[in-house]
Amino acid sequence: xxxxxxxxxxxxxxxxxxxxxxxxxxxxxxxxxxxxxxxxxxxxxxxxxxxxxxxxxxxxxxxxxxxxxxxxxxxxxxxxxxxxxxxxxxxxxxxxxxxxxxxxxxxxxxxxxxxxxxxxxxxxxxxxxxxxxxxxxxxxxxxxxxxxxxxxxxxxxxxxxxxxxxxxxxxxxxxxxxxxxxxxxxxxxxxxxxxxxxxxxxxxxxxxxxxxxxxxxxxxxxxxxxxxxxxxxxxxxxxxxxxxxxxxxxxxxxxxxxxxxxxxxxxxxxxxxxxxxxxxxxxxxxxxxxxxxxxxxxxxxxxxxxxxxxxxxxxxxxxxxxxxxxxxxxxxxxxxxxxxxxxxxxxxxxxxxxxxxxxxxxxxxxxxxxxxxxxxxxxxxxxxxxxxxxxxxxxxxxxxxxxxxxxxxxxxxxxxxxxxxxxxxxxxxxxxxx
Amino acid sequence: xxxxxxxxxxxxxxxxxxxxxxxxxxxxxxxxxxxxxxxxxxxxxxxxxxxxxxxxxxxxxxxxxxxxxxxxxxxxxxxxxxxxxxxxxxxxxxxxxxxxxxxxxxxxxxxxxxxxxxxxxxxxxxxxxxxxxxxxxxxxxxxxxxxxxxxxxxxxxxxxxxxxxxxxxxxxxxxxxxxxxxxxxxxxxxxxxxxxxxxxxxxxxxxxxxxxxxxxxxxxxxxxxxxxxxxxxxxxxxxxxxxxx
Numbered sequence: 001x002x003x004x005x006x007x008x009x010x011x012x013x014x015x016x017x018x019x020x021x022x023x024x025x026x027x028x029x030x031x032x033x034x035x036x037x038x039x040x041x042x043x044x045x046x047x048x049x050x051x052x053x054x055x056x057x058x059x060x061x062x063x064x065x066x067x068x069x070x071x072x073x074x075x076x077x078x079x080x081x082x083x084x085x086x087x088x089x090x091x092x093x094x095x096x097x098x099x100x101x102x103x104x105x106x107x108x109x110x111x112x113x114x115x116x117x118x119x120x121x122x123x124x125x126x127x128x129x130x131x132x133x134x135x136x137x138x139x140x141x142x143x144x145x146x147x148x149x150x151x152x153x154x155x156x157x158x159x160x161x162x163x164x165x166x167x168x169x170x171x172x173x174x175x176x177x178x179x180x181x182x183x184x185x186x187x188x189x190x191x192x193x194x195x196x197x198x199x200x201x202x203x204x205x206x207x208x209x210x211x212x213x214x215x216x217x218x219x220x221x222x223x224x225x226x227x228x229x230x231x232x233x234x235x236x237x238x239x240x241x242x243x244x245x246x247x248x249x250x251x252x253x254x255x256x257x258x259x260x261x262x263x264x265x266x267x268x269x270x271x272x273x274x275x276x277x278x279x280x281x282x283x284x285x286x287x288x289x290x291x292x293x294x295x296x297x298x299x300x301x302x303x304x305x306x307x308x309x310x311x312x313x314x315x316x317x318x319x320x321x322x323x324x325x326x327x328x329x330x331x332x333x334x335x336x337x338x339x340x341x342x343x344x345x346x347x348x349x350x351x352x353x354x355x356x357x358x359x360x361x362x363x364x365x366x367x368x369x370x371x372x373x374x375x376x377x378x379x380x381x382x383x384x385x386x387x388x389x390x391x392x393x394x395x396x397x398x399x400x401x402x403x404x405x406x407x408x409x410x411x412x413x414x415x416x417x418x419x420x421x422x423x424x425x426x427x428x429x430x431x432x433x434x
Numbered sequence: 435x436x437x438x439x440x441x442x443x444x445x446x447x448x449x450x451x452x453x454x455x456x457x458x459x460x461x462x463x464x465x466x467x468x469x470x471x472x473x474x475x476x477x478x479x480x481x482x483x484x485x486x487x488x489x490x491x492x493x494x495x496x497x498x499x500x501x502x503x504x505x506x507x508x509x510x511x512x513x514x515x516x517x518x519x520x521x522x523x524x525x526x527x528x529x530x531x532x533x534x535x536x537x538x539x540x541x542x543x544x545x546x547x548x549x550x551x552x553x554x555x556x557x558x559x560x561x562x563x564x565x566x567x568x569x570x571x572x573x574x575x576x577x578x579x580x581x582x583x584x585x586x587x588x589x590x591x592x593x594x595x596x597x598x599x600x601x602x603x604x605x606x607x608x609x610x611x612x613x614x615x616x617x618x619x620x621x622x623x624x625x626x627x628x629x630x631x632x633x634x635x636x637x638x639x640x641x642x643x644x645x646x647x648x649x650x651x652x653x654x655x656x657x658x659x660x661x662x663x664x665x666x667x668x669x670x671x672x673x674x675x676x677x678x679x
Contacts, residue, residue: 001627018624021470022442058446058621061478075474086482246630 039104045393094193190220442521456483
């Protein structure tokens with residue numbers, strides 16, 4: 001079966017297995033020399049690609065719900081979407097959610113996903129109480145911050161390379177409304193949007209869309225979105241209306257001019273400098289793109305690269321300005337450019353977020369792109385930054401090892417828990433992991 | 435409160451359907467052959483829904499155990515308002531062509547074993563004078579095609595059996611529903627490349643729940659398969675045999 005990530009690049013031929021139970025997982029493990037586990041395949045590159053793939057879509061059962069304390073236990077193939085559909089009417093929400101709800105619990109843990117509230121609540125795995133893991137030697141064990149803690153912190157953000165996550169218990173957060181109070185602030189420059197983040201650092205949720213093609217006086221113009229859970233005591237189930245991009249679009253559809261036109265229109269569409277807080281559904285606030293199924297098809301047959309990097313706070317605004325200037329100068333446009341200010345780092349060995357600035361951009365795949373990305377990699381390394389593994393499709397081993405010093409200990413823990421030679425992806429091999 | 439018996443409860447369509455039924459305060463009794471999967475599903479329904487969930491393990495190809503399994507189900511549920519038969523196996527057409535015993539096993543699982551269950555169930559519900567029997571057949575049973583005529587034969591035979599049963603049981607106030615799904619993305623079809631006409635178990639489940647509530651006779655799921663199959667059935671045999679559909 002032809003397999004690919006969300007960016008539709010790269011593509012490989014793979015044998016994909018769909019276990020329906022722990023016994024099936026065990027059988028897949030013992031019959032294959034090496035494999036990678038895949039959830040929804042929403043990582044952008046080759047994190048869940050390998051000649052043998054174990055897909056968890058049928059490991060999708062709920063196991064327990066402590067409604068009083070907000071603790072949910074479920075199999076790793078359960079989608080965040082299905083969790084929310086269940087817990088929201090009960091007055092609970094995910095402590096941390098990424099920008100799409102079409103992600104499995106296992107994927108959320110393996111990619112250590114972060115959301116619009118990272119500065120306050122950290123990453124998804126910081127709210128995982130416990131997990132059940134199937135190791136490379138067939139053993140099933142429980143891992144948590146207090147039991148087999150080294151394996152816990154390796155598995156969180158470990159890109160599926162430590163074992164098969166079978167199930168997890170997560171701590172939810174209490175809500176009294178399914179709506180979000182959103183404030184939209186138009187920022188004419190990079191300085192303005194960064195000041196905006198600073199002045200709203202007590203806000204629960206904050207994220208900015210940034211125009212990465214704007215030059216001159218418009219450089220870094222952005223739309224900052226601040227969110228709080230509403231308090232109106234109305235807990236509604238989600239709506240189900242979605243549009244779909246039914247087929248792959250032609251490659252020329254998204255180009256510098258159409259993207260520039262989109263960016264300009266999008267920025268101008270927000271007329272007021274600052275809109276009064278407006279109540280919107282949690283789906284509209286957290287998952288605006290989920291309304292368009294298969295939006296990745298807009299990029300055409302060649303697919304696209306998502307480039308998400310972090311610059312630590314020490315790099316300062318100057319570092320961010322420097323990198324953004326290079327990107328603007330290249331003229332390579334992204335109409336989905338997201339800027340976020342992160343909070344503290346966690347204990348995971350391969351964790352991506354730390355205090356600093358994160359920018360996520362999509363680039364259509366064109367011949368000159370890879371050379372440019374390599375140049376930007378060097379600049380980001382100079383500032384002590386790194387790239388997000390769940391978005392990566394082309395980072396080199398040197399760049400990875402220079403920017404993720406935890407990789408050594410990560411490999412030691414993998415060896416200790418029988419993962420070496422059993423779990424590997426195309427990405428892990430490219431990054432020089434065993 | 436409905437008393438619902440689901441036979442073949444580990445099937446993807448059955449799971450999606452039960453998730454809907456479990457939301458109301460019903461009693462669900464699940465029967466399937468894989469203990470581990472059954473336990474998983476039962477736990478899932480207990481968390482997600484508000485119903486009483488029980489289960490029993492049985493390989494439905496063991497015909498001599500059908501009567502006792504059904505007697506036990508009636509005892510646990512206190513009667514049967516809805517029974518959904520949702521198990522089946524696609525099998526491998528080419529292997530069936532080469533080995534008659536494999537072909538016969540396919541027919542046994544998909545048709546014979548279900549007819550055995552229906553024989554007992556018909557008598558139970560006829561005595562009750564109410565209830566509905568819903569069985570998942572397939573569009574494949576509407577016309578024999580070279581690509582899957584063994585599976586198609588089983589489903590076609592099943593649809594015919596259900597038709598006769600419907601007419602008989604109507605006189606006792608019992609309904610019989612034939613469900614004919616088209617292409618559904620489930621573990622049974624995981625080898626197939628999915629395209630435009632493919633749908634999910636969730637969509638089929640909604641159709642089943644609505645059709646059971648409405649006491650329908652036959653449904654195509656999704657509904658557009660009715661016109662597709664009308665066209666397929668209309669093609670004269672002298673042209674059809676020339677095609678490779």
